[in-house]
Amino acid sequence: MGRWEPNARERLQQAALELYSERGFEQTTVAEIAKRAGLTERTFFRHFADKREVLFAGSETLHALFVSTAAAAPQSAAPIDAIAAALDAVASVFQDRHAHSRRRQTVIVANAELRERELIKLASLSAALADTLRQRGVPEPAASVAAEAGIAVFKVAFERWVGETDGRDLGFFIRESLDELKGVASGN
Template sequence: MGRWEPNARGRLERAALELYSEHGFEQTTVTEIAKRAGLTERTFFRHYADKREVLFGNATSLEELLVGALNGAPESAAPIDAVAVALDAAAAVFEDRREHSQKRQKVIVANAELRERELIKLASLSAALADALRGRGVADPAASLAAEAGIAVFKIAFERWGGETNQRPIAQLMRESLDELKAVTAGK
């Protein structure tokens, strides 16, 4: 095996997801993941702290994408509309990864520890969006409420998208979920 292999993170992510899908999260070892990826355990640990993090390694990138898009929303946008701009940016990234996202979600749903980690990730995303809204001058509790609502919209749309058989785009499902939220809060 050579000293350097291109796209080690991607290969580890794919190998882990395949193994988790085949054998379950608990039954899969780091050694098996590294071997399937054609890499060493040492390389695995250079990229990930543990085997859970293979499923959550892109959380920082997602947070940066959401916050960057929210910060790019027009200053005149209402807080929930600025969050919607962030959700649109996320939808564009996820659309090309439907199969991967569905497999990943099945693995997460099947394991309590991973479900907990997913909730922590969503809470972190909400906190980052709330901070970004505060940076735009939105006071609390409006900043926190808009961020939490946005993450709820994201979560519901993502679950619908992952289970959809008619292949509707996630962006459409996010807009529909946001419209539903607005209708619920308007009392319609």
């Protein structure tokens, strides 16, 4: 096989997710993932540090999109509106990824190590968002509270969306949870 493999990254991600779903995360080896994708282990390690990383490969892109969208909101926008814009931008990325996201979530929920990893990623997203809000002039603790609440909305909406069977998109669930946050906070 040549050094350059078309869509190697995507093929490895697809193969890994299939195998994790079929056999479980712990029972799957990198050799098996590479084989299923029709690639070598060497190619696998050119793309991913380990078999856990395959599941979190998109998180840097997501992180960057989230933070840059919040930062780009009009200076007059309230913190919650900057966060809503960021959540909307992220939702559009998941537009055609329902089956994939659902499968990935099932794998993650079944494994304590992967759940911890997901929580760490969300905590770091929250910290970055709080930092962005502070740079927009939002004081503490408003910046941290707004960021944590925004991530909470994302988390709840994402979990509802992966369980969705009526075809409503992630954006729908984000708006729903954001409305609930407003309702809850105002004492309804």
